Amino acid sequence: MTRATCERDRLAVVVRRSEAANVIGMLLEGGLLDKRRKIVRRGGMVEIPVLKERAGIQIIEQQSPEYYLKMPELSDLLDGAIPERLRDLLPSGWFILGDTIIVRIHPALSEHKQIIGNALLRLYPRCRCVLADHGVRGQFREPCREVIAGTPGETIHRENGVLFKLDPMKIMFSQGNLKERMRMASLGKDEVVVDMFAGIGYFSLPMAVHSRPYRITAIEINPVAHRYLVENIRLNRVEEIVEPVLGDCALLTPEGEADRVIMGMVGITDRYLRKGIEALRHGGILHYHQNVPAWQYPDALMRPPVHAAALLGRSAEPIGCHKIKKYAPGIIHGVADIRIC
Known part of the structure; x- marks a missing residue:
């Protein structure tokens, strides 16, 4: 083994324990986490092993790396x-x-x-x-x-300090949405939020557990998913924050009261843009999910909410776009963050 190889086998990121879950998710998404070595806690800090250096991340060389026993293939x-x-x-x-x-x-x-x-x-x-x-x-x-x-x-999936109870034979849970669920966990503090396609609480629960909005109205039309949403609200002890609503968000989305609206569906999301925009107060944020051709990203993602806002006599300012995952060959599932005034 060369000296360079030995050094690579010791590379790690050091973060506070409170930041570890978010950093691990980012490293997993980027394929940088070294799964051969253990994540080591030292006092209030955590050493997370990585495969290589990356711009913008401070790397150390571990003095005492700890390795997992090799699993069989x-x-x-x-x-x-x-x-x-x-x-x-x-x-x-x-x-x-x-x-x-x-x-x-x-x-x-x-x-x-x-x-x-x-x-x-x-x-x-x-x-x-x-x-x-x-x-x-x-x-x-x-x-x-x-x-x-x-x-x-039924099973209970634990992720980033949030519990999701579900039946995997009846309910989808996308591993590829992990990074976006973690991003939502950092948003919404003290805000009024509407989650228009809430499912079992994919985005509502991380936001409620970590950011503590004033209120989240979580709307879900699938009665099975809604049942798990209600149970997950109880499991995570956020009953005072998240209000579960069973029904069609085309009929039940409140108007003019939200600081932030999450539209976490793909395929049909554009049909509900009017309701999502009308739910927002002046200066609110819309998180618009959709599948778009990779070669048209991000323009094809931002265009529908900007156009829909104009038809309603409101202005729309794109403030960010995020790739969530590859949906199909040549197709990206992305989310556009749009400020609506």
Whole structure:
């Protein structure tokens, strides 16, 4: 091992414990977190191991790095159980949601999916179930999933100090939205907020737990998601902040009282822009989510809310755009932050 390699194996970011969750999320998003080493607490500070240096982040060289024991690879556990010609098609990643593993299985491996599921449970003994993911369906964007190992059921997912209870067979939870959920956790202090497509509280709960708005009106039309929203409000002890509303935000969005409106849906969001803009007071902030072609980003993302505001006789000032994730080949899920006056 070269000296340069040794130095890279010691690189870390040092932050206060209160900042650690946000920094870890950012490093995960950028592929910089070194998962071979443990995150180490030293007093009120936390050392987070990283793979390389990056502009704008202060890096130290750890004196005493701590390493995890090396986990076996999925392919190692399946040696001899999967035909050699199919080994390159094995999943390279998966999402752990509470105690449930969610994975996409290549169609050519369909007859081996139970073997793959059982191998994943061996890798993660604390998990109780593996679900094969086949996308979403219907008006409520319900997940298409099948049980390939273990026993399914409700789970509680812990993220950035927030608890999300849900049934992964009935409710979507996107790993790719982590960075945006963490960003929302830093906004809204003392404000009146309207969350127009609240789901189980994806954005309302981080904001309520960490920023403590004056009030959040969380509107959700899916009765199953709304039920979990109500339960998650109780689990996170934010009943005095978040008001859950069951129904269509086209009918139930309040007018002229919000400092901030979250429109966290994609595909149909533009149909509700009038209601979102009318909910805002003078100088309020609109968070408009939508899918746009990558080559048209960010203009195609900012244009609809600016145009909708003009039709209502209001001005719109774009103040930021954020890429959330790749939605499909050549398509970006993004969010535009627009100040509406």
